[in-house]
Amino acid sequence: MARQPGEDAMKWTNKTLFAGLTSAAALLGTSASAVEIEYWQYFFDARVEAMEQLIENFEAANPDVTVNMTHFPYAEYRTKVAASIPAGEGPDVVQLFYGWLNDYIEADLIQPLPAEQFPTEMIEAEFFPMVSAMQVDGDYYALPTAVRSLALFYNTRLFEAAGLDHPPADLDELVEMAGALTERDGAGNVTTVGLTTGMTAQDHHWWREVLVRQFGGEPYAEDNQTVTYDSDAGRAAAAFYEGLSSEHGVTQVGFMDEPQAAFKAGRAGMHIDGSFRIGSLNNTRGLEWAVAELPVGPTGTQSNYSSYWVNAITTKAEGERYEASVRFMEYITSDEAMQIWLDVVGELPARPSVGMTEANATHEVYGPFIRGLEYAHTTVFANESAQRQVLVDMLDRVSLQGQSLSDSLAEAAQAEQAILNEYYAD
Template identity: 60%
Template sequence: MRNRNLMAGVTAAACIFGAQSAGAVEIEYWQYIYDTRVTAMDQLIEKFEAEHPDITVKQVTFPYADYQTRIVAANMARKGPDVLQLFYGWTDKFVAGGLIQPLPQDVFPHEEIEAEFFPIVEAMKRDGEYYGLPTAVRSLALFWNKKLFEEAGIDGPPETLDELVETAKALTQTDNGGNFTTVGMTVDMAGQDHQWWREVLIRQFGGQPYSDDYSEVAYDSEAGAAALEFYTALQKEEKVGTAGFMDEGQAAFRAGRAAMTIDGTFRLGSFSSIEDFEWGVAELPANAEGLRSNYASYFANAIGSGAEGEELEAAATFLDYLSSPEAMKLWLEVVGELPARRDVALTDENLADPIYGPFLKALDYAHTTRFVDEAAQRQVTIDMTNRVLLQDQSPADSVAEAAAAEQKIIDDAR
């Protein structure tokens, strides 16, 4: 009943607005508000419209906090977007809820996607169909404060985990009361550390975070406990940092009070305004055997389930453009996110870039966690760490408890 009334209103509104744009197709593109992303999209739309004069693209943006709710609500009112941006981790929910439709195979042949994109796009595949493609991808790296390194007489960023601890120790400074004035390494599970622990540390300690299809939690193991032990020891034993120092790891790094922090490509924009010191980017440290890993993620563009007929055609054309090498280059320049196509990303120029290089190298060995409820799964990791840091629970017990809690979240969602 409610829906029917809403529909009537929507139809009436559509009649009024529809009358103005006879002939040309207008499609709506939705993404969340983030300055550089919106600017980049404006530029892309302008170029696209110049090439396709019969298609108009209207960009609609919402604050990130409301974004998912808006999509869901709009879909219920049959007023959803034609093309939309979504985090790869929402795919399960969006497919199950009928918010997005499979990409038409004539425009997006699977062999082509699999040959040209980084393997992490697999995370957009459900039941043999791709539900979206990214323009850009993100990975993690170690940010280091060159000024603090220089003052401590250290040449460059650590290559291995052991070196990481040693370097961090040398860089840590405390006042007379024993309070940190500079931390060697940030400890911030609520930031990107939970990804580091999950996809990098566990593997480096010889384990596996999940089963291959991410349906079973597999970190309740010696490796999982050892990884957590290593992580919590940064605060408890080595005393190179403390959770909550300067509120957030990235804030501490920005303020020049953290020598090293792990963060993603998306932080480049915010760190680029740092004026007090120079900073560098390095690949995440390897373990003693040289094993490296990384966590890659992305926002993909997908076609809304409401798009039909010529709107669907226009949506596919637009999405094809958003996934083109040209769009990726522009996105890299404006937003600073890495191209999702191998050949656009792995150029000699990009690989030699001191900033993009370390992130790009990681894409070849990166993993993409299949989240069912990212916030809840992150919370499990935060709580797991806090039990060790605040309540002195043993890492093994805490990991076991976390594994059970996360398995429940995954099971409930499936």
Template identity: 30%
Template sequence: MKKWSVTIVAIILICIVGFLLSFFNNLSSDRTNQDEEEIAEDAIELTFWRNFGNQAENKAYEELVAAFEAAHPNIVINMQAIQFGDYELRLRTELAVGNHPDIMAIDSPNLALYVNAGYLLPLDPYMREVGIIDDIAEATLNGIRFQDEIYLAPIVESSIALFYNKHLFEEAGVPFPSEDPDQPMTWEEVLEIAQIITNPDEEVFGIDPAQGFGDGEAPAYFKMPLLWQFGASVLSPDGTTASGYLDSKEAIEALQFYQDLYHKHGVAAVELPSEPFESNKLAMTVLGSWQLKELQNNYPDFRLGEDFGVAPLPKAMYQVVPNGGWSFGLSSKTNYPDEAWVFIEYITSYEGMKKYAEYTGDIPPRYSVARDFPELNEYPRNIFVHQAQTYSKNRPVTPAYGVVSDAIKTLFEDVGIGGKDVEASAKEAVEKINTGLEEVQRP
């Protein structure tokens, strides 16, 4: 009887202990869930809109957002990636109807349009406080500054260079160009080489001078430097007119040289064979810094050093390359400007930019980051970096930039594809741009 009594008591005690443990565990779990709910309720949600990039870019952003949220548990980033071709129109449409993301990615040439519409807060005070400005090249700063204030924080910089097909050079007995970023060929030297190599009967052409004839921003980005190299400008220094600039003697000379490549010398073709550079049908082409990785990924059998090389962008009177890339702006309508800046500061910081560059291979706009990447200081990436930091120029910062970009695209199509009179074509472009400038200047 005694043994059974002890057993029963033990069982009762075990049940009581089990009940108490279960009770306190449930209580602890309830408190944890409650704490998590309170944290979620107290967290600040920031909307971040950007363009949908390639696989490497998207992965970089995902990693940066995840790392930021881990370091800032009270801030949630609602990142929305919109297809590249739709991004600008979608962003402007949403802003116009009052749907403002807290943070938005902006292609730097479009800066003035957003500032002029009142959509952006200046970042000048924030950037000066943390000392970012001194780590960015002046040419890059000029592209993110409007009316003496900085409005964007850059994540990526860009440049273009001359890519040449080694097989075609060797077959023609032409020496390879210099790899020194301070020693580019002149456009006249490029023309001479192109004349030697061009063979229309075999569909072999010497040069694609500026990425053919595409859509979007590419025509302005790739073709505007030719005007600068000949000493021309698109707009007056104060950005109020194109008269006397895009139709100047220097601009006409640049446009005539470009047209002659197609219609007088026949070393460039409006319609090229499929994949001409990779299939030994095109001796020289102008490509962007980001296209090194694309060639590596898409054409693994067409190798740098073995099949093609890279040289600095050719020059005329001046050595000039384009710059500009995606940057981040702070919405004027955000309820959390300081918190939104914390996110922008994080992804454009030394560590954030380094991580982005590691994934994408793009040029970082900060000196310190570029300096600490060995591959950016070696051929061929050193060409792009050095050009961007030393010889680059940004496209005009004006609220009418959309009109400017379209006018440049049409102008080069008219003289390149259509073979139209360069002076008449330049005059038409000037009139189009001046009309656009007048519209944005009206009260």
């Protein structure tokens, strides 16, 4: 969002107003002197707008603290943050992707949240369970304001045409319905897929954290450092996924280049994607769609994958700036902040107390995503793009080079283990 010319002036008046308030407070002898803290996040219209609201509310409640937000292009994350904090510049509170947590801790850029304001028991009781990935060696280092999860988008127009009146409840029904939705031309080429597939999009999460678990396995060992999907469950999950195209012919990997493009164009009956897709689907004219929870597994297991951006206090924050940062962290992880974030950005609340309210949990679009959070898992990635590539290659070896699925899965598990070993070696 480009800054409006009037905006600075307005901020300035606000600041003078607050300054007035604080000096008045100081006269009454209640409040400490003014503190300024820096908040950094990457640039995305809605996120910046939501954060501006949060800062305004926070400053109103804490007149002695001023929060300055800086935003910058996503691509500059590492360099900017890494260069500024050790130099004593930059953010006191920073937003980062959950997958970067280990790197940030190791580089001494962020500090643990104080146990007094953020006790482990409180976090475990009040946040959705996958947030536990933010605990390292007993300390919580960061907490999300909002989270994302997966759900099944389906094209209601195509469903109606195929005579289907409800979304699939389990994987068998998923295959059956996808079969009814698939269309082919005279030469047998697919022109509408029943279900989009492709490990390059969100399917690698669906396979890893949902399908493997639904077939009775675990993708990784407890310590997140050992790959455990080269198992019967993993093979069953891989066979199910691969069978969607090779056996059942209800999908085609890479159909119309990208799964979300096929769904947007009305050429896909069903599509598994994240809550972040809602916005762009809302803007698609002529597309009628609905959302359902991911289908359950053969034994009724429910699972989901959640990813999120977290906020953390940097090592730069000391003394009164630290105090103010803790208070700011408390506010931006509060129920109120999460509701604002949901309303403005459309990202899901990280606390059940906000997410599972009647209005949110039964919301026709957000509801299935939010309900999915209750049983969602978070993969602790060492290198997300490399680990995704492993699964992409696993299927390519089968479809392009004729390798057997179990050999390919074993090779994938080995390759991913190598990535984890290298990451945790230092």
